[in-house]
Amino acid sequence: MARSSPGLLNIMKYTISILVAASLVYAQQAQYQQCGGINYSGDTTCVSGSVCTKLNDYYSQCLPGTPSGPSAPTPSTLPRLGGVNTAGYDFSVATDGSFNGTGVPPPPSQFTHFANEGANLFRIPFAWQLMTPQVGGSINETWFSSFYDPTVQAALASSPDTRVIIDLHNYARWNGAIIAQGGPTNDQFASVWTQLAQKYGSNERVIFGIMNEPHDVPNIATWVDSVQHVVNAVRAAGSKNFLLLPGSSWSSAQAFPTEAGPLLVKVTDPLGDNSKLLFDVHKYLDSDNSGTHPDCTTDNVQVFTDLVTFLKANGNRQAILSETGGGNTASCETLLANQLAFVKNSFPTLLGFTVWAAGAFDTTYVLTQTPFANGTDQALWTAAVKPNLP
Template identity: 70%
Template sequence: MKSLFVALVSISCALAQQAIYAQCGGTDWTGDKTCVTGAVCTAVNDYYYQCLPGTASTTATTTSSGPTSTPTVPAGGLPFVGGVNMAGYDFTVATDGSFNGTGSTPPVEQFSHFAQQGVNIFRIPFAWQLMTPTVGGNIDSGFFSRYDGSVQAALNSGSSPWVILDLHNYARWNGQIISQGGPTDAQYASLWSQVAAKYKDNSKIIFGIMNEPHDVPNISTWVASVQAVVDAIRAAGATSQYILLPGSSWSSAQAFPTEAGPQLVKVTDPAGGNSKLIFDVHKYLDSDNSGTHPDCTTDNVSVMQTLVDFLKANGNRQALLSETGGGNTSSCFTALNSELAFVKANSDSIAGFTVWSAGAFDTTYTLTLTPNADGSDQPLWTQAVRPNLP
C-alpha cells in the first residue's frame, strides 16, 4: 500500500508540472511553477514565465524581468519587432476585395504615443482601389500623399520603427482572384513596382504584398503571383527591404506548414538569398479564429510551436505574426500575453508581431487598441502587449 501511495503521489506531482512552452509563473500566477523534465521555467517578462527547453532548475524565480537569453537572429534576418496595426485606409474593403469608400486617416499622434512605449513596427493597411483606382493603372497622387503622410509620421515617431505597407485586398479586386479569373500578375505587380520605386531608398519599409488571401483555388498559381511581385519590387530598385509572403486560408499560421508553406519556401529573391523574404501569418485567439469576439479561448502556443518547427526544418526561415488580437477581457489578457511571450522567446523564427488594431478605430471596437481620449491605453495593451514589446 505504501509503495502504491508513493507511486500515486509521484504521478500526481508529474501531472502538475507544466508542459514545455506552457506558463509557469509571473505576476498574479497561481498555477504550478515547475516544468516537465527537459524544460526550465524562464522569465520572459514580469507577467509571464514560460517552460522553455533546458536542464537547469525547474522552479520559477521572481527576480528576473526578462528572458535569460536572446534568440539568435538568422544571418540577414529581421530582428525582434513588436507593434500595432494602424487601421483606416482599409476601411470598407470587403473580403471579396471590393471597396466603396475613401478610407480614414489614422490619428497622427498615435504613432508617437506607441513609439514612446517601445513599439518598433507599425502596419498601415490600405485599399488597392485607393492606391490605383484602375486595376493595373497609375498610383493616385492625392491618395499617395495622404498615405505617405502616415508612413512618414510612423518613420519619424521617435523609435526608428519599421513600417509595413499592407495591401488589404484578400488577393482580390472587386470579387475576382488575382491570376485566377481576376487581375493578371502583371497588373498586380504593377502596383508594387510603383510603390517600391517610391520607397526604394528606405530600408525600414517592409512590403506587405497582400492581406489574407483566402479560398484560393490553386495554391501554385498564387505562389507564382507572389513570385511576380517579389521580382517587380526588386526590379524597381528596392533591394534592401523585407517582403512579407502571405499564404492562403486568411494567412493562417495554423494552415501555413501544410498548405501554402511548402510551396512558398521555394520563392526566390533576385536580390540574393532568402533572409529578406519573411512569411506573413495571422492567428486570432477567439473560438473561430475570426477576430470578431471579445473573449479568447486559446493562446495559440501549440500552433506557433508547429510553425516554428516548420520554419526551422526549412532552412531556419522567419515568419511575422502581422495580425493577432483579442478583446479587453481577462481571458485575452492571459491568452494574448502567453502567445506574444512565446513569439518573443522564439523570435529567431517568428520575428515579431503587430497586434490588431489601433488607428482610426474608435474605442468601442471589439478588438480596439486605440488609446482613450485622456491618453490612457486599453487594458489589453497594458496587460498583454506592452509587457512583450522589444
C-alpha cells in the first residue's frame, strides 16, 4: 500500500476532528429535552446554556442555567421529610379567616405512634385568634403555655429527628379582611411571628409556616410584599428557623409556577442566602382539588413534574407539600401512593410532605388519618403514606 504524504495525513486528521466535534454538538439534547433517568439511553449532555438536571430517579431534563460552581445556590440542610397534619387548634377557622371556637388539642400519643412508623414531620395548625386574641396584640400566654406549646413539645419529643411546622391557619385573613389589602397591616401580621420567633427561635427543628392557603387575593404582588415583611421581622427577632412561604390560590402546587411563584422566588432572606426560605404548596387528588371527597381522580405527577422544573430553573429552590390526602378508598390508595412516591424521589427539590389529617379528627372524618382506638392505622396510611415516609 502506498504511504500517504504528511500533508494529506494532517488534512485527514483535521477533517475527522471537525466531524467528531460536529457529531458531539448534534448529539447534545436541546433545552427542556430529557437527558437522563432510569432506563434512559439517549445523550446526557445539553446544549450551551442548559444543565442536565435530575427531577427524579426516572427523569432528568435540560433546564436553563450554567453548571454548578461556587456561586450555585446551597440547598437546605433538611433531610427527607414525611408525616402528618395533627389538626385541632384550627377547628372552626373559616376560609374568610373568622373563628368562633376554642380549639381541640391533638392527642399527644399520636406523635409517638406516627414517629414509631417512620414519620419525622408534624404540622400543627392554629387559629390566629387563639394565639393573639387581638390582631397585632400579645400572645395569649395562658393558652400558649397550657395548650399549644405542650403539643409542640410532645411532637418534638417523639424522636430526635422530628421537625414541626407551626402553621398559622387563617387564609391570609383576619375576620374576613385580607392582610395589607383592607385587613390587618403587615406589622400586625408580622407581630405574631416576631413573638413566635422569640418562643421558638432557638430551636431550628421548628419550621414557621407563615400562612395557610391564601386565596382570592386581589393583588399577589402586595401579598408577596407581606411575606417579605414577615421574613424581615422574623430575622430581626434573631430567628434562623426555616420559613415556609405560601403562594396564592389555596397554596396550589399547580398554580405556583405561573401565579405567585415568579414573585415569591424574589423574596430575600436577611441571613444572606435563600436556603432557609422554602415554598409551601398544597395539592389534593379529588375531582375538584378541594380535599372534601373520599375518592381520588389523579396522582398529580404532571403537576409536581412542572413544579420541580420551575424550582430547578429558578435558583434550585425547594418546597414542602404540607397538605395533601384522600379518603380511605382504593382509588386514593393507588393514586396518593404514586404522588408521594414522586415527591419522595424528587428530594431535595421537594423536601417531603405532611398528609391531611390526624390529630383531633375522629375516625369517621372523610380524610381521616387518625389511628383507631386499638392502635391500628387507616387503610390509606398503611397503603400509601407509610411506604413513602423517609
